[in-house]
Amino acid sequence: MQRITISIDDDLLAAIDRFSDRRGYASRSEALRDMVREAALREDIASEDDTPSIATLTYVYEHHTRDLARRLTEAQHAHHDLSVACLHVHVDHRDCLEVAVLRGGARTIRRFADTVVTQRGVRHGQLQVIPLGEAHDGHDHPHAHDHRHR
The missing domain is CATH 3.30.70.1150 (ACT-like. Chain A, domain 2)
Incomplete structure (x- = not known):
């Protein structure tokens, strides 16, 4: 697994935290991985x-x-x-x-x-x-x- 650093504004970070809390993720990393997987799946379907x-x-x-x-x-x-x-x-x-x-x-x-x-x-x-x-x-x-x- 790779470790990356990103810059993100406060409002977007707060949205990630709300999403993470609402879904019950143990960490921001888990929430972001699922968000990216979902976006990648949508991208694959739309561009097949x-x-x-x-x-x-x-x-x-x-x-x-x-x-x-x-x-x-x-x-x-x-x-x-x-x-x-x-x-x-x-x-x-x-x-x-x-x-x-x-x-x-x-x-x-x-x-x-x-x-x-x-x-x-x-x-x-x-x-x-x-x-x-x-x-x-x-x-x-x-x-x-x-x-x-x-």
């Missing part, structure tokens, strides 16, 4: 293949971080084919919340999400991927309607 999927990417970012809004916009434009919709909320004088609804291959969605949430100034990023299945063409639904533009 490029199964057609729909997803939400939710993240909070500090809008005053230098060039962050521009970088986020450029990333979204570079992956416009994934975008279904985007909601932008001004949380307070410092933070913005965005929720992006995405559609595409699971691996492709994961890569885009990683591009967004790893930007300096982005916090609390979370991706929820829902596989649609291999045969899904985006128009499998029980009701009939015309898709022609008029």
Whole structure:
């Protein structure tokens, strides 16, 4: 087993301690190992293949971080084919919340999400991927309607 040192802010450490206490862990190390295992499992599942999927990417970012809004916009434009919709909320004088609804291959969605949430100034990023299945063409639904533009 390896021993590592990490730097963590007080609020996040308090959250780890609450999680650890609530679950009954004997130490922070045990709690962190389980958190990392769970995150690694989610990562493996989400990036296994490029199964057609729909997803939400939710993240909070500090809008005053230098060039962050521009970088986020450029990333979204570079992956416009994934975008279904985007909601932008001004949380307070410092933070913005965005929720992006995405559609595409699971691996492709994961890569885009990683591009967004790893930007300096982005916090609390979370991706929820829902596989649609291999045969899904985006128009499998029980009701009939015309898709022609008029």
